[in-house]
Amino acid sequence: MIGSVPAGAPRVGITGIGAKAPDRIVTNHEIAERVETNDAWVIERTGIRERRVAAEGEALSDYAIPAAQVALEQAGVTAEEIDLIIVATLTPDMVFPCTAALVGNALGAKDAAAYDLSAGCTGFVYGIAQAYGMMASGLSRRSLVIGGDLLSKILNWDDRGTCVLFGDGVGAVVLDHVETGGFRGFELGADGGGGMDLFMPGGGSRQPATHESVDRGDHLIHMNGREVFKFATRILVSSAERTLAQCGVTIDDIDVYIPHQANMRIIEYAVQKLKIPEEKVVINVDRYGNTSGGSIPLALADAHAEGRLRDGALVLMTGMGTGLTWGSSIIEWNGTGVGR
Numbered sequence: 001m002i003g004s005v006p007a008g009a010p011r012v013g014i015t016g017i018g019a020k021a022p023d024r025i026v027t028n029h030e031i032a033e034r035v036e037t038n039d040a041w042v043i044e045r046t047g048i049r050e051r052r053v054a055a056e057g058e059a060l061s062d063y064a065i066p067a068a069q070v071a072l073e074q075a076g077v078t079a080e081e082i083d084l085i086i087v088a089t090l091t092p093d094m095v096f097p098c099t100a101a102l103v104g105n106a107l108g109a110k111d112a113a114a115y116d117l118s119a120g121c122t123g124f125v126y127g128i129a130q131a132y133g134m135m136a137s138g139l140s141r142r143s144l145v146i147g148g149d150l151l152s153k154i155l156n157w158d159d160r161g162t163c164v165l166f167g168d169g170v171g172a173v174v175l176d177h178v179e180t181g182g183f184r185g186f187e188l189g190a191d192g193g194g195g196m197d198l199f200m201p202g203g204g205s206r207q208p209a210t211h212e213s214v215d216r217g218d219h220l221i222h223m224n225g226r227e228v229f230k231f232a233t234r235i236l237v238s239s240a241e242r243t244l245a246q247c248g249v250t251i252d253d254i255d256v257y258i259p260h261q262a263n264m265r266i267i268e269y270a271v272q273k274l275k276i277p278e279e280k281v282v283i284n285v286d287r288y289g290n291t292s293g294g295s296i297p298l299a300l301a302d303a304h305a306e307g308r309l310r311d312g313a314l315v316l317m318t319g320m321g322t323g324l325t326w327g328s329s330i331i332e333w334n335g336t337g338v339g340r
Ligand code: UT7
Pocket: 036, 037, 038, 041, 042, 045, 046, 121, 160, 161, 162, 164, 198, 223, 225, 226, 228, 229, 232, 262, 263, 290, 292, 320, 321, 322
């Protein structure tokens, strides 16, 4: 699906951003003590130098709640003023109840609608698109969208093809009606034909957890890295191009580009194909690895902290991930609220 915000439509923007990642840093050297890999290989093939890893016993909401609190504070609103909470994640605290309801309860977002959204690394872009739609239609007044994962909890730490890639982290944004700027458009899609290229086979209704399924590691991430790589390079470019065309802007109009932080080589390919200057690209994959649902909001929070999101800046974000799914959004940064 694709759409741009028509002239005269209600303007919705991001008015607060928060992020939270575990303190514990795990370097490539530390992983190399466990599996046959080395720092040079991981840096050359992925650009990743280190990632954050949550402690035993910690769950997604332990990071989502503080990230959301910062976002609310920046937006200058209380949790009670939020009527919609979406948590985009593959690693909720538990299968049910949804983590969004747990977060809403902890924040004091009384009676807010709350649900989790499963679109992998694209989840945050799906989440802001849904929240935008509900706000533009008048159904929601103000929403909180959280994207994040603790993928360390479902990683096979003996599989060098995946354990070097992923990390933990969460980002949160408040969406509110704004007078200037705001979202310009979205493009979202999925191709279930590639679903088995990145999946967790166990724990669902197809293969409920059993002793045998756990022994096989069915509750862990399985990935066909080469296929996902091919998909990622193709879709980051095509989704961005479709979204730019739909919104009536060119790549030269974009001030800040936030691609999914999966692999430096994938980002470099997209940057080269899209012909966007490197100084406009936000990169933190070297420090966080791929945090899935947290990837884009963490990068957005970094860009904000670095003062790169000036008033009127056009920001392009593109995510891709399990499903296989993808999604892009263009937002004109309005600055009101953020950092107040
Ligand atoms: O949000 C989306 C999430 N997923 C992704 O973004 C994954 C996308 N895919 C990738 O990033 C890359 O495919 C990888 C980084 C996973 C792998 O890089 P590659 O350049 O595609 O390597 P490859 O799979 O073609 O493997 C090349 C060699 C293999 O050895 P042989 O068969 O040639 O002897 C692998 O076994 O590299 C080996 N290898 C490693 N060697 C050292 C794979 N992982 C590692 C490792 N350390 N960690």
